[in-house]
Amino acid sequence: MAGQSTVERVKALITPIIEAQQLELVDVEFHREGKSNVLRVFIDKPDGVTIDDCQRVSQECDIVLDVENVIQSQYVFEVSSPGLDRPLKKLHDFVRFQNRLVKIKTYQAIDGRKNFLGRLQGVRELEGKDAIEVLVLLEDTNEEVVIPYESISSARLEVEF
Template sequence: MTGRTIVEKVKALVTPIIEGLRLELVDVEFKREGHIQYLRIFIDKPDGVSIDDCQHVSRECEVLLDVEDLIRTQYVLEVSSPGLDRPLKTVQDYQRFQGRLAKIKTFQTIQGQKKFLGYLKGVAQETSGSPLSITLLIDGEQEIQIPYELIASARLEVEF
């Protein structure tokens, strides 16, 4: 089973547990670092995640993952907050974090560039002939529309 397949199966398996605890599943990673495989589950909630939240999710998921036996190799399970620079994975993330500073990388160039830093201004819903797009305010004056399907990655940026 590939790492991508494992991630998708783990997401499907743990989502009901996490949502049942009134938390949000932000992301799942399965990767090798050195000689160790890590399964990382990132969770969040509006007022932030506590260590108790992470421990509770870890215990619940550990039992379920052992019973389902999806991962046949040894691995380390980590459950944590996505951090202040959390990734933006869904349309709802872009709506929720409107007004926040974000860094967006695209698969293709838009107006001559692939990397953008600006404030999330909104989400333009699909209309006939117009795809779903994210509006970003750059340098406090220039608005740019980034087609959602062209976003390779996006993260919140920490402001000081």
């Protein structure tokens, strides 16, 4: 595990624990908040996570992280749901949340813009190329925009009422 970031090492250690409980690891964050280091793990499942899920994952992961001594300094460890505005981190997220309202930011401008708000239409592979595109129906213009998957810097669900 030499050369890996703290977040990558944590992911490698806790993913099997989380998956064994039929849960999904959505994201791992490790950063300074005020005077404390915070390790925050986000988990999910199709019908949403419960406090019991978070508590169970916290207890099991805490033991492994202590034994493996991944983080040498003191830190606060939190396990949480990703929330209603969960980030879309993996390709399967873009498939799973098809027809949902999303906010996507890109590294480079596409048609003169880097921020997109619209209904996720799905994903498609480009024939003969090793590339994937995300299709979004824009809220403001009702036009479909095609966003190269590798151009997405961040994406998250938008809360709908």
